[in-house]
Amino acid sequence: MLAAKQSFILREVEEGTGAAIGLEEDRSGMQAGLRLWFADLPRTHSPIVTLRPVGLNRFRAMLTFGNFASDTIGQMNRADAEEVQLARALVASIADSAVVRFAGDQSLDTWRIHDGSFSLTAEKRNIVERFEDDALATTCRELVIPILAAMAELYGYDPIEEAASPAGEIEGALSISVVRRRERNPRNRLLALRIHGERCKVCEFDPARQYPGLRSIIEVHHIQPLSSLGEPRAYDPSVDLIPLCPNCHRAAHTKRPLPWSPDELRAMCHD
Structure with missing residues (x-):
């Protein structure tokens, strides 16, 4: 069978x-x-x-x-x-x-x-x-x-192929590229969802319950961009990534260069 x-x-x-x-x-x-x-x-x-x-x-x-x-x-x-x-x-x-x-x-x-x-x-x-x-x-x-x-x-299997960084933005683009690679790496996504579950950590939206069979629409969000870290440190999906619904994920990135924090988003979401 x-x-x-x-x-x-x-x-x-x-x-x-x-x-x-x-x-x-x-x-x-x-x-x-x-x-x-x-x-x-x-x-x-x-x-x-x-x-x-x-x-x-x-x-x-x-x-x-x-x-x-x-x-x-x-x-x-x-x-x-x-x-x-x-x-x-x-x-x-x-x-x-x-x-x-x-x-x-x-x-x-x-x-x-x-x-x-x-x-x-x-x-x-x-x-x-x-x-x-x-x-x-x-x-x-x-x-x-x-x-x-x-x-x-x-x-060392890397599923992400990044485009070349624009001239004049090498340092910042490199940091963004690394973050994007880690956000999109399905292995990091897998572990983050195993640790945190598949419910949005801001609005509590649960795609598995709302849309059976479409649970993959939940997204993972890098809480603190690498460019903001004072010193390099080991990457840990248990603390660096959280699940967000598409709406909350997009809302987080409306603030630049640093995204809104989960607490800030919760405060806006619940007001």
Whole structure:
């Protein structure tokens, strides 16, 4: 039954990770599953997530590496501290709705990919109508996407292509470009929404309730532009990004160069 949903699952995972994803059926287990990997790499060189139904009401996602992924793992081990932090936070977010296990003695807070023996398993239980689109979309968002998004962060997969900055505005344009890249990075969006929920933090608008099936209209907002920081610091979606509805997000940016703060917007919204 899972094989019949390949196109649906592929679309969900590509949108959630910002990466082109390869997919194929896997019939090696008790129930047929799907393998997903980065399409810009041969499957044998990529991290691979296998999604498989288990029992009557569970899904299990298992991360492994292809037999020839040593170069990919080497590149992941060169990830900087900020990328490692985001990758770990993405995997840790899975534990809110599923059971996460690592091979060996690794933990959610300190895991590191040293070689091809690394693996992690996430299992979501008590899923009602697990092959229906809503249940599958939730499973992708809560299991498959965070795992592959974490791997994409470590690998350095950048889904954003920025236009060249205009002459004479290099410093400011660079700061704006970095902020825009982080705002639009689907992996940051994913983590921000996992942390803060999908309700607007100013007006409390909930798109999932108001427009079922259109929850993606919620936007993420960078609270403090990098250009306003006195000193560089690590980027943290848990404090740097918040969900806003399209109206509140546009309202925030009517003030320049610094946007209205969430508190200022709330005061205007509730007056």
